[in-house]
Amino acid sequence: MAAAGATSRQERKQASRDAIVAAAARLFRERGIGGASVADVMSAAGLTHGGFYGHFDDKEALVAAALAAATNHRERWIEPRPDMDEAAWLAWIARRYLNVRHRDDPGDGCPFPPLAPDIARDGADARRVFEAELRKSAERMAAGLDDGTELDARDKAYAVLALCVGGLMLSRAVESEAVSRRLLRASRLLAARAAEAKPSARDT
Amino acid sequence: MAAAGATSRQERKQASRDAIVAAAARLFRERGIGGASVADVMSAAGLTHGGFYGHFDDKEALVAAALAAATNHRERWIEPRPDMDEAAWLAWIARRYLNVRHRDDPGDGCPFPPLAPDIARDGADARRVFEAELRKSAERMAAGLDDGTELDARDKAYAVLALCVGGLMLSRAVESEAVSRRLLRASRLLAARAAEAKPSARDT
DNA sequence: GATTTCATATGATGATTATCATATGAAAGA
DNA sequence: TCTTTCATATGATAATCATCATATGAAATC
Numbered sequence: 001m002a003a004a005g006a007t008s009r010q011e012r013k014q015a016s017r018d019a020i021v022a023a024a025a026r027l028f029r030e031r032g033i034g035g036a037s038v039a040d041v042m043s044a045a046g047l048t049h050g051g052f053y054g055h056f057d058d059k060e061a062l063v064a065a066a067l068a069a070a071t072n073h074r075e076r077w078i079e080p081r082p083d084m085d086e087a088a089w090l091a092w093i094a095r096r097y098l099n100v101r102h103r104d105d106p107g108d109g110c111p112f113p114p115l116a117p118d119i120a121r122d123g124a125d126a127r128r129v130f131e132a133e134l135r136k137s138a139e140r141m142a143a144g145l146d147d148g149t150e151l152d153a154r155d156k157a158y159a160v161l162a163l164c165v166g167g168l169m170l171s172r173a174v175e176s177e178a179v180s181r182r183l184l185r186a187s188r189l190l191a192a193r194a195a196e197a198k199p200s201a202r203d204t
Numbered sequence: 205m206a207a208a209g210a211t212s213r214q215e216r217k218q219a220s221r222d223a224i225v226a227a228a229a230r231l232f233r234e235r236g237i238g239g240a241s242v243a244d245v246m247s248a249a250g251l252t253h254g255g256f257y258g259h260f261d262d263k264e265a266l267v268a269a270a271l272a273a274a275t276n277h278r279e280r281w282i283e284p285r286p287d288m289d290e291a292a293w294l295a296w297i298a299r300r301y302l303n304v305r306h307r308d309d310p311g312d313g314c315p316f317p318p319l320a321p322d323i324a325r326d327g328a329d330a331r332r333v334f335e336a337e338l339r340k341s342a343e344r345m346a347a348g349l350d351d352g353t354e355l356d357a358r359d360k361a362y363a364v365l366a367l368c369v370g371g372l373m374l375s376r377a378v379e380s381e382a383v384s385r386r387l388l389r390a391s392r393l394l395a396a397r398a399a400e401a402k403p404s405a406r407d408t
Numbered sequence: 409g410a411t412t413t414c415a416t417a418t419g420a421t422g423a424t425t426a427t428c429a430t431a432t433g434a435a436a437g438a
Numbered sequence: 439t440c441t442t443t444c445a446t447a448t449g450a451t452a453a454t455c456a457t458c459a460t461a462t463g464a465a466a467t468c
Contacts, residue, residue, distance in 0.1 A: 009435065013445065032325060034238040037425060051446045052427090059426070112374070117318045120376035121236060131378035150393050158387050159371070159394035163363070166370020170316070170362075172324035174335035183362050189354050190363035193397040213465065217415065241455060255416045256457090263456070 017055050019045040024066035030107040033063055033118045063122060064129045070111035071133045077110075078140045087195035089144060090160060094191035097164045098184045103171050112161075113169035137161060148196040156194045163187055163194075221259050223249040228270035234311040237267055237322045267326060268333045274315035275337045281314075282344045290349055291399035294364060297345070298395035301368045302388045307375050316365075317373035341365060352400035360398045367391055367398075 007015070023044035027036035038059055039049040056062045077096050081089050102109050112134065119130045141157035148156065167187030171180040211219070227248035231240035242263055243253040260266045281300050285293050306313050316338065323334045345361035352360065371391025375384045 009444075016445075032238070032321060034236070035325065038427085039425080047445095048447050049426095050428090050430095050448065054445065112377075114321045114324075116373045116377040117236060117321055120318075120373070121239065124379055127377060127379040131380060131383055134374065134378060135383065151390060155386065155390035155393065158374075159367070159390040162371035162374050162387060162391045163367040163394065164370070165374060166368070167363070167366035169320045169324070169373070170338065170366050170369060173316075173320040173331060174338060175328055175331040176335060179335055179339065182359065183366060186355060186359040186363040187366045189359065190367065190394075190398055194394055213414075220415080242457085243455080251415095252417050253456095254418065254458090254460095258415065 013055075016045070016047060016051070020047070020052070020055060020062070021065045021069045024062050025070040025111070026107040028063065028066050029070060029109065029111055029114050032114065033122070038062075060123050060126065063119075064126045067111055067115065067119070067126060067129050068133065071137070073108075073110065074137050074140065078137060078144075080144050082144075085195075086145060087192045090194055091188065091192040093141070093160070094164060094188040098167050098171075098188045098191075100181070100184070103168060103180070103184065106172070110165070110168070112165045113172070116165070116169075134161065146196065151194070160191050160194050163191055217259075220249070220251060220255070224251070224256070224259055224266070225269045225273045228266050229274040229315070230311040232267065232270050233274060233313065233315055233318045236318065237326070242266075264327050264330065267323075268330045271315055271319065271323070271330060271333045272337060274319075275341070277312075277314065278337075278341050278344065282341060282348075284348050286348075289399070291396045293348060294398055295392065295396040297364070298368060298392040302371050302375075302392045302395075304385070304388070307372060307384070307388065310376070314369070314372070316369045317376070320369070320373075338365065350400065355398070364395050364398050367395055 020041060024036070024041045027041055027044060030036075038052050041062070042049045042052055052062075056065070078093060081092060084092060097110070106114050112130075116130070119126050138154055138157040138161060141160065142153040145153040145156050147153050151159065164187065167183055171183040174180050174183070224245060228240070228245045231245055231248055234240075242256050245266070246253045246256055256266075260269070282297060285296060288296060301314070310318050316334075320334070323330050342358055342361040342365060345364065346357040349357040349360050351357050355363065368391065371387055375387040378384050378387070
């Protein structure tokens with residue numbers, strides 16, 4: 001048995017795998033799935049292309065792993081803030097997500113806007129991972145929301161996610177800075193409207 | 205000069221070009237830009253690959269043309285309805301857009317959800333066409349909306365577009381029918397909230 | 409009718425890519 | 439120390455793709 005201290009063969013293989021997944025998570029978000037080859041990913045991970053198939057069955061398996069690994073900012077975007085009312089909290093989340101910094105750094109951002117259409121056309125495995133990650137985001141957000149008259153907390157969360165994902169994606173696809181910022185701002189403002197209008201407070 | 209009646213050489217070339225653009229508009233929406241080769245598009249147009257460069261400089265020029273050609277349903281989705289109030293009209297638009305039929309037929313649907321990320325990474329020409337088409341949609345919608353306290357009519361339109369595009373795209377990327385339908389329904393319901401709460405009608 | 413033009417077809421070309429086969433070299437086990 | 443194992447490197451392979459070069463055949467012009 002090896003001295004438990006240093007890196008065992010198993011540990012180093014795991015470290016390689018982690019590096020591959022991290023490189024893929026970044027490159028796929030930046031360039032799309034078709035825009036980053038297996039050799040590109042391996043090279044970005046500091047390895048050569050041949051070893052790839054010792055870690056994954058095929059590229060699609062890497063897509064699924066990279067997608068799961070790319071959702072690591074969720075806790076930062078959707079952070080409970082019991083001090084805020086619902087509308088303020090949604091506005092706060094939207095501001096953290098729908099901004100120029102996030103727009104300009106897709107490689108370190110949310111994987112849903114750059115990858116959703118690719119995933120929609122990909123295999124069922126990737127779609128299952130996508131759904132699981134989206135659901136986790138929705139549940140985390142719903143935990144801070146109240147049920148409304150038409151939309152329960154989970155529905156509100158799904159709708160706000162759709163708005164945020166759509167707004168960010170469109171802000172990246174237009175050419176002018178002015179329209180791009182307008183999309184971000186308008187989407188931020190609509191997000192807060194998902195909070196119930198609270199007729200009870202007014203109509204009592 | 206040829207008898208003006210039949211198809212001149214010029215007219216037949218134009219017809220070929222139209223067929224290429226129509227085939228590209230469908231295939232790009234169905235498979236993504238990278239998923240449809242020039243040869244695929246030409247074959248779908250009933251031609252062979254070689255003639256392509258007599259019509260377009262390169263594939264990117266075709267992307268721009270196909271994108272402009274793929275927005276032909278806008279008038280159906282965003283149809284003025286002076287008989288409805290703002291919230292009802294937005295709900296009506298969202299219902300026409302965010303439904304299972306549209307979700308399951310991307311080849312004949314809105315080009316924004318399937319193509320936005322590809323366009324974001326593509327050349328500036330395609331992004332300019334994307335922006336022009338998005339702007340036309342926003343202006344058509346804004347013409348039926350009122351300015352609100354935070355969001356003017358154009359902003360409301362951009363936000364509703366972001367929500368619709370995001371909701372449709374996510375509904376295609378998840379695996380289960382239940383979550384997919386939930387995304388469509390929740391997004392439809394939030395769309396109507398873009399209408400001003402009309403404090404004037406209540407608070408007067 | 410002869411000749412020219414040109415839209416399209418046929419047939420390269422060179423680059424890229426996913427995937428597989430085999431070599432290597434260092435650590436693990438004996 | 440010697441042998442085995444195995445993670446990774448090097449080096450194919452076969453397919454796909456955008457793009458280019460040339461051939462063809464029918465319409466347009468003379």
